[in-house]
Amino acid sequence: MKHGISIGFIISLISLPNYAADSDAVSLGNALNSVGQAKVDNITSGSGSSFELTAGEKDKRVSLKWGISSPQSVFTTVFSVPADSDGNTDLANLDGLAKYNKVTLNYKRTLFAKPTVSLIDLKTSCEKIQNELNLKTDEGCALNDLIAKYDDNPEVLKQLLEINSKAWGKTPTIFWGGTATYGSKKMDYLDENTFKKNDETKYGWSISGYIGLFETLDSVWALELKREESYKDADNDIKCPPNSTNDFVSCISGSIGTPIKESKNIISLHYRKSFKSFSISPSINFDDKSDEFGVDIPVFLFTSSDKQFVGGINLGWTTLDDDFTFGIFVGKAFSFF
Amino acid sequence: MTTKFIKFEFKSSDIDQYSLIIQKSNDDDFHEEMVSNPHTFSLESDVEYVYMLRVVGNSGDKCELVISGASKARTPVKRKINAGQNSDTYLDLLIA
Numbered sequence: 013m014k015h016g017i018s019i020g021f022i023i024s025l026i027s028l029p030n031y032a033a034d035s036d037a038v039s040l041g042n043a044l045n046s047v048g049q050a051k052v053d054n055i056t057s058g059s060g061s062s063f064e065l066t067a068g069e070k071d072k073r074v075s076l077k078w079g080i081s082s083p084q085s086v087f088t089t090v091f092s093v094p095a096d097s098d099g100n101t102d103l104a105n106l107d108g109l110a111k112y113n114k115v116t117l118n119y120k121r122t123l124f125a126k127p128t129v130s131l132i133d134l135k136t137s138c139e140k141i142q143n144e145l146n147l148k149t150d151e152g153c154a155l156n157d158l159i160a161k162y163d164d165n166p167e168v169l170k171q172l173l174e175i176n177s178k179a180w181g182k183t184p185t186i187f188w189g190g191t192a193t194y195g196s197k198k199m200d201y202l203d204e205n206t207f208k209k210n211d212e213t214k215y216g217w218s219i220s221g222y223i224g225l226f227e228t229l230d231s232v233w234a235l236e237l238k239r240e241e242s243y244k245d246a247d248n249d250i251k252c253p254p255n256s257t258n259d260f261v262s263c264i265s266g267s268i269g270t271p272i273k274e275s276k277n278i279i280s281l282h283y284r285k286s287f288k289s290f291s292i293s294p295s296i297n298f299d300d301k302s303d304e305f306g307v308d309i310p311v312f313l314f315t316s317s318d319k320q321f322v323g324g325i326n327l328g329w330t331t332l333d334d335d336f337t338f339g340i341f342v343g344k345a346f347s348f349f
Numbered sequence: 350m351t352t353k354f355i356k357f358e359f360k361s362s363d364i365d366q367y368s369l370i371i372q373k374s375n376d377d378d379f380h381e382e383m384v385s386n387p388h389t390f391s392l393e394s395d396v397e398y399v400y401m402l403r404v405v406g407n408s409g410d411k412c413e414l415v416i417s418g419a420s421k422a423r424t425p426v427k428r429k430i431n432a433g434q435n436s437d438t439y440l441d442l443l444i445a
Contacts, residue, residue: 081365083383124368124403130377131370131399135440152423152441160431179438185405187366226405229434286408286433319432320409347407348435349366 085121108242108274109216114195125181137175185226193218201267207251216242232284232348243271276301284348291321291346306330312346321346351394353445355418358387363410371400392445402439408432420444
């Protein structure tokens, strides 16, 4: 088992409204990620710890993470608070705890398939190709380096992909896990009779399970089921109580009435795919309680100097108010896991 | 037959999901897997083995494998997941 601590920091800057992708430390997106850098929010963060700030029009969070892992499993704890807690959020991932202070426990396990041939056969096949290409064979077989180097040589690429396929076995690499989240939020509202300001601390929770598969080399599928209970603000309104002492009327605005309890059963399907010139990480989310439906499609178009996708456009849509959103984001790295 | 204890230690701040399996070069019935980190394998002295490291993660994630106790082994092995890829596969030989 290993454990460690590292500090990473990221700021995602979204210049247009309603960016909703990958921003919640609890989501499946969370579980898919690894640690130690600024990619905390994916389905299962890795071990180690990190600090992260994400900022969007609808969701900004600061999180602190700690984890412990063995070769094929990882357990993480993420504490996170919203950097901006105003208003309701209608994120395309349908997350009702997006504006809560919360702690999330996450366990993930990856199941690697056995290779279909012996390791010495794989090594010999790789060595044969290295010899044909006049490459050194005394530095081991770095299969993915060869695949990247010869991706414009169909004949060599075909042989390399065949070795890679045998190395990873007949069945795809599968990962599964679960998360549990508990959180609180101080909610302000106006009393519906007296219109006096009130506040109340409300608590919410969620549990989820997910399963996914890696398609080597460049895509990931994942399915998540989540049960969630949370509170949302009542509808906003402006009230102008009658005033008999002068001609002017003072008005107050805010949520009228106590927060409303919401229960959700969310089913999410996630896909991550990297192409040569862009990457995508769409998700489809459905709440079986409210029949609410959300689609979130981040498209990564811009790369950093080390060829990592770090920015692009985000399209989102929810059936709630038929809300279609469009955003541009930078500084948020594309991640499979 | 003399037994040697060969230690494999995986180091990474990025990658936490990986598989390392080791086989005798001339006998694929021998098959062991790293189940903890670090992991010590009991191997036959002066015999050649082949191992395979497979990792999954994100493009740019780095790791290092340190092997100690072997008569002949390349170490440390430094790997990085290539841009646009979600995994890395590395095979090499060692003599215990």
